[in-house]
Amino acid sequence: MDKRIRVLLGDDHRIVREGLKMVLADAPDVEVCAEAADGEEVLRKVAELRGREGLDVVLLDIAMPGRDGLEVLQALRQAWPALPVLMLSTYPERQYAVRCIKLGASGYLNKSADADEMIAAVRKVAAGGVYVTAATAEALATAVGAASTRSGPEALSHREYQVYRLLTSGHSVSEIGAQLQLAPNTVSTYRARVLEKTGAKNDVELALYAERHGRKPGL
Structure with a gap:
């Protein structure tokens, strides 16, 4: 296939990265071209690949040592605003999804998502879309309803x-x-x-x- 979706995996657990690579390997149009074990390494490798020139999607875990995923997301949005970032987490949508979307993430996906959903999310954000699950949509609606009270x-x-x-x-x-x-x-x-x-x-x-x-x- 001429054009593959080039993905960087950012997660501090090697077993998680290996699992994600196995899932994404089932998609002939997706290629994991880099991986990183902490926030600083994510930023360094994105810079080495010159952002959108060498990458199409960053899959980024929230809970990482040092600079966590939310801090890295903010840094990526500032340095490489055209590069889609799909946040991954074990946290429920109502805990983090809204915060991630507000900080500029292209989507939020729980690590328990099945393979088809994971691949669909990568394809959608790589194409410039925003991937929102039903639970995330509900969390966003709740946040909008509570915006005036900020509780x-x-x-x-x-x-x-x-x-x-x-x-x-x-x-x-x-x-x-x-x-x-x-x-x-x-x-x-x-x-x-x-x-x-x-x-x-x-x-x-x-x-x-x-x-x-x-x-x-x-x-």
């Missing part, structure tokens, strides 16, 4: 949401600082903002808040 996790900024996710996963302020490369006092500032916006008085109440607003956003 729930959607009220948090991107960095606040990162801190929120890690706090409700049981990480300490110092651990969060190390992972996000922030000073502990800066993390404490973000934590205070998260508590204020969610109405939680402490980390225990914050964990309960996370449970009420969907599955706890752990890793």
Whole structure:
């Protein structure tokens, strides 16, 4: 076939990358031409391939060490705005899909999606479309309906949401600082903002808040 869809896989688990490659190998028009195990490597390889010149789609995991998928997505949108990015995650749509789409992703797909859906999503975003599942569409509609009130996790900024996710996963302020490369006092500032916006008085109440607003956003 003359023109294949050139894909970069960004996921920190080798077994996941191998599984994705096996799935995509069933599509004769799709070729995995690069893979990366962390956010910095994704950005470096996209730059080496000169963005849209050497790639058609980036499949990007959200939960990666160092710079997470959302940060990498923002960097890709800024440096290579024409390059479609399809976000992959084990998180439910209502937890992350809306945030990904708002940050410029071309679609959001759960890793549990079957092979046909995965291939269809890659083809659609490579062609310039946006891939939205029924669950994502529902989450988007809910977000639009709540836009005026800005309640729930959607009220948090991107960095606040990162801190929120890690706090409700049981990480300490110092651990969060190390992972996000922030000073502990800066993390404490973000934590205070998260508590204020969610109405939680402490980390225990914050964990309960996370449970009420969907599955706890752990890793």
